[in-house]
Amino acid sequence: MNNGYPQYQPNYGFQQQGLHNQTPYGSSQYSYSPQPPVPQQQGYPSQQQNHQQVKQLPQHQGFAPQQQTHVPQQPAYVPQQQVKQVPQGYIPQQSSVPQVPNFQQPQVQHQNSVPQVPNHQQQNSVPQVPNFQQPQVQQQNSVPQVPNFQQGRVPQQQNSVPQVPNFQPGRVPQPGNHVQHQSPHSQNNSYQYADPRNTQNGTQLPPSVCNSQLPNNPEIFRCTVAAIPETPNLVKECRLPLGITLHPFRDQKNLHVIKATIVRCRYCRAYINPYVYLPDSRHWRCNICYRSNEEQYADPTTRPEIQHNTVEFIATSDYMLRPPQPACYFFVLDVSKAAVESGYLHIFAEQFLISLDLLPGGDQTLVGFMCVDAVLHWFQFLEGEDKPRHMISQDVDDPFVPVHGGIVVKLKVFRKAIESFVQSLPGLFEDGSAEDSNCLGSALQIAFSLINEVGGRVTVMQARLPNIGAGALKVRENKDNKTQNFGPATDFYKRLALESVGKQVSYDLFAFGKSASIDLATLAEMSKVSGGTVHHFPNFHAVRNIPQVKRFEKLFNRYLTRKIGFEAVLRIRCSRGVSLHTFYASERSMNGGDLADSREGVINAAVDAFTSYNKMHRLQSGWVYSHEAMQLKHFTKYILGLLKHRTFAASPSVTITTDEQVAMMLFFRSAPIEAITLEIYPSLYPVHELTPGNKDLPSRLPLSYEAVGQGGMYLLDTGNFVYLYVTVRTNHQLIEHCFGVNGFGNIDEELTIQQRDNPYSEALFTVIRSLQSARAGYFAPVVTIREDSHRRHLFTTRLIEDRTEKSHSLIEFYHHIQREFSK
Missing domain, CATH: 3.40.20.10 (Severin)
Known part of the structure; x- marks a missing residue:
């Protein structure tokens, strides 16, 4: 379960966001976005986005043309289609680009997300990927x-x-x-960057599909290339990454909800979608396995799944492993001296009360609170009392629950008591008695034991290094060699998260960093492994750092009110000729050697791409500076921006802490593509x-x-x-x-x-x-x-296009690439 920015799952073909969302009433929803046969590239792979490299199975030689594609009509391959590729994020290029014929565009189904338990909420977030189509530019x-x-x-x-x-x-x-400049294809197109505001979907679907007028939504599904090579050799020769960035639970407005029977292919279990083939009014042919299915209920063309590329179903019990559970939110709040001085409790209380009516889950929603410093603070809500009982447990090495009930309660029943408690929360610990220690690990163990029967989301607010109790950590900030601290110091938080995943529990971390490190690389393990997210607010202070306060207000409000889904399973199906090669999730940690390898790898990617293009077209010396290389130049700009970003800099500034670097690495894996590309360029x-x-x-x-x-x-x-x-x-x-x-x-x-x-x-x-x-x-x-x-x-x-003492200017970087591939 992912309760932060949705993890992006790459795939090919049409997107199935399947049966993911749980409602407290026993109904389940899922959305699916079928994808046009030819995925469009736009953007750049992201951080906690889950990317997948696609492994090509042997077929025919040739590399897919960008303008038109002709393939056999028989079901063994993709039916004949003409695909006009228009780069998303750029105005189409006016000059012609050399094309190599004999391309086949395999269709691959996006994703089928089938939850074990339904929920009415839906996740969101966004990936956009820079499109390296050759852009058009004007004279002045x-x-x-x-x-x-x-x-x-x-x-x-x-x-x-x-x-x-x-x-x-x-x-x-x-x-x-x-x-x-002149072009046979266009007369008045201007150059634009791959900007989400300028995206267009110019895919022309083959008329043989059921709904050829329904385009793909590039905000949800993007490919890293404009056409798919037919053979593994071509993938190696072109030297470009072949993968998909998928944003399955992006915010959807006016989403079509279907309560009718769910129609799937009886052979490969793909869902009926706008891109299937209709040989007659009683049958439909799957665009994944190309086998014929009989429509037993109505004319296929009248189904909402044919008319919309993103829909949600109310799932039946066939898609559940257990009855729907209530939405459960448990808050673990740091009240140590550093946390109280930061003033975050005031912002937390304000935004929680503002968002209370919009908290997803309905009448069955459960909530609970625990505060942590050198001891554990419990709050028991009892019927007939207008405020909770405050209990303190000093046994942090072997923690236990001191009472049998009243810790996790229904929001609707104890609404007034919860509001009163949250309003008074900042003042409970501002008397100067707050301890300068923290036992977060012990608190997380108790939180898990309290909600593991129903599952749910644990929200952690942390402003200090946990230094006592279970999972205690020591300061290890090393200004001379920060990269050695990119990995976790202990596996306690990862083991806890692995155990929690089996019980449908996830952890979201809001870290309020000051000058002292809280060892984010270690604490983030609980979120990465359990499908949660990490938000970092360096140098946070409620009065002296207004920009970070605004960030916390907006992100926390959205975090509380957006639609979410619990207990989901993601399934991906591929058409013939394509298979999943590598799945990029967010669990992998990075060390100093990985960082150096990453820098070298992205530079080699640019050199290899230019070398391959030059080899195929045998261009003259100096072509790297010409208009012919415009697409690759944009690729190079993003690489230079990545190399100059302080997260991946060869010699990071002493002004950036290890926690900040780790936070940015996590940002690149989970944030929307729109935000990621702006961070890079x-x-x-x-x-x-x-x-x-x-x-x-x-x-x-x-x-x-x-x-x-x-x-x-x-x-x-x-x-x-x-x-x-x-x-x-x-x-x-x-x-x-x-x-x-x-x-x-x-x-x-x-x-x-x-x-x-x-x-x-x-x-x-x-x-x-x-x-x-x-x-x-x-x-x-x-x-x-x-x-x-x-x-x-x-x-x-x-x-980033200017030269600095430690890095190239953009022109110098072009010179470097020219020298490298000319060797």
Whole structure:
């Protein structure tokens, strides 16, 4: 069970999100999204996304063309189809790309998620993957002009794409730096990045499928390549990763729920879907095994599964191993001295009370609370009493439950007592008597024993290293060699999680880090193994770190109120010619050697891709700088962004702790693809060029300080944060409209920018809301940075196309790749 950002499960074909969600009334729901025969690539594989490499079985030689595909109509292979591939996230390329004929696109079914116990809630999250289709660019950079707000702005230069190695910085085609050129396929397409806001689905399905007008949802299902090689040799020769990123429980609105009989293929058990074949009105042929099935209930074309590519069923008892269990939420709260001083209890209490009416589970929902410092604090709710009884257990080495009931209770029955308790919670431990120790491991053992009969979710709030009782840890932060601490110090938390999985219990960790380490690499094991998630808030303080407070508020509120599913089993079926090779989950830990190997591996991926492309097309020297290499250039940009990210840097800065590095590694495995790609390659926008009333985003700029004018104001979207960078010469009137102060020197970075009643502030917040809406619910706070600020480096270090003391510029990285594959 995954109670954080849903784990992304790669697969091919059409997506089946099957029978996953449990309701307290004994009904089960599942959603499934069948996929068009030709998966579209967009984006980049993510962190706790579960990726799968696809192993190709021997068939015919050839590599799938990007424009059209012809295959036999017989059921032994994919029926004849013409597939027009349009890159998702880019405007289609105008120039023609060399094609190699004789391609077969095997169909593979997405996933069939069949739960053991149903639940009415549904998980969400998002992966997008950069599409390496060749983009289109225009000749000149057009920038909307705003009167009286352009003082000091450096005019944008016209950019062209050179065809020779003599390449100058700043002349790489960028969003907003448009270069026109002719193409037989298009006449007015402009260059765009693989941005979720710009995605299009241009797949043309073969007319032989039942619903050829229903496209795939790229927000749920993405392939890393635009066409599938037919043989293992071609997979090796192209040197590109072949896999699928799947986001099975992304937030779905207006989801079609079906209470009718569930129709499946009697041979391979695939579900009927829009992409099956209908030889007549009484039969349908499976698009996975190609065998014919009889429709016993009605005309297949009238079924909702044919008309929608994502549906949910109310499951029957045939899909359950036991009757539906009530939704159970148990909270383990750190109340040690460090936790109380951080002030997180105030935010927890506020957001819990706000979200109480929206907590999934219905009338049968169960809740329980336990607080932890040097002892265990129990809270027993009894009928007729308006507040719980507070009990303390000092035996942390051999913990036990002191009472037989009242610890985990029904929310509906004890609603008033629970509200009163949560309101008073921050004040219970603010008298200065809080202990500076923590026995988290002992608390988790008790929490598991309390809810293992029904299963459920344990929410852990932790601000200190657990140093006593079961699972006690010691400080092991080593500033000279941080990578040696990327693995767990003990297997206690992993063993606990493995035992919990069998009882349908998962753990979600909210870690509030300060200067001292809490050994996140060890504590995160309980979440990774049990299907939970980890949220890290470094340097958290309820008063002094407002951005982290905003993050906690938004993420915790979403965590409490979003739909979830318990006790699910994911099943994946593949069509002929394709098999699953490797499954990438989130359990694997990383050490220093793995980090170095990862850096070398991603560099080799770029070199191998360029080498393979050059070998197949035998291009002239210097082609790496030409327009022909545009798709691979974008691949290279993301690799450079990954290498420069502080999580994977060869020599991480002393300002980043081991906990922060581990947290970012976990982020790359579980966060939505939209947020991950922005962390790797941020987006930069000149917001001083906004025109009031215009809701379009401004032109996206290259990630180079050369693009930052002396009189501008810029938004840098980095995935976890949105930085608002204000230069010294920014127009005073614009500053007054946006910040409500007179002049640059009066801007207070510690205050969160608020929308004001004027057209320029409204235009700015329209852009901010647009950026936030493209994250699949993942909130990123806005942080103001002045040009003369001590935290200016947060902005400048994310301009990855510039050279630094320890890393290449983008052009130098191209030179490096050119030298490597030319050897």
